[in-house]
Amino acid sequence: MRVRVRWAAERVGAITDIACFEPYDGTRGADRGPQAHAGEFDEPVTGIVAPARLDYTYSPGRAQSAYLHALTDRKTVGERCPACRKVYIPPRGACPTCGVATEERVEVGPRGTVTTYCIVNIKAKNLDIEVPYVYAHIALDGADLALHARIAGIPYDEVRMGLRVEPVWTDGGRYPDHYRPTGEPDADYDTYKELV
């Protein structure tokens, strides 16, 4: 059975433009069959807005479950590699360098050092943070991997590498809302240069 598209009365550029397919008894001829397109368009479409959303069910596993549970007590717990002795935050359950499982749990922080940072000038949708603000990599004391977090409590243009910071929690927060300066002297570059 030959069919053809019956277009909707109003077309908006979506699949609903196709109202249905209906019987079609026409024959495919040279004047109505598929033709090679020259690739030239009178009004070329240069972009479309396509809202997208992906929902994930994430299983954190043994190491990250312990990390997440510790956060509810406002503690940051990583795991130490038995071979190279590095402490990973958050722990993934194995050392990516040595390829061995990590099991020894180590509490780190809560204070840390800004190893590098960026100034954010673009306001994020659905995020109630005024721009500009600073997002930084922070090496918590005792950790061999920097995590990232927002820095506040200091003008954005005074944030610097080596700045000593501590976490600030909000009521009911499951992780620090941001980090703020501790007032300690800046850390020596040599103490965190491997974590930049």
Ligand SMILES: [Zn+2]
């Ligand atoms: Zn290792």
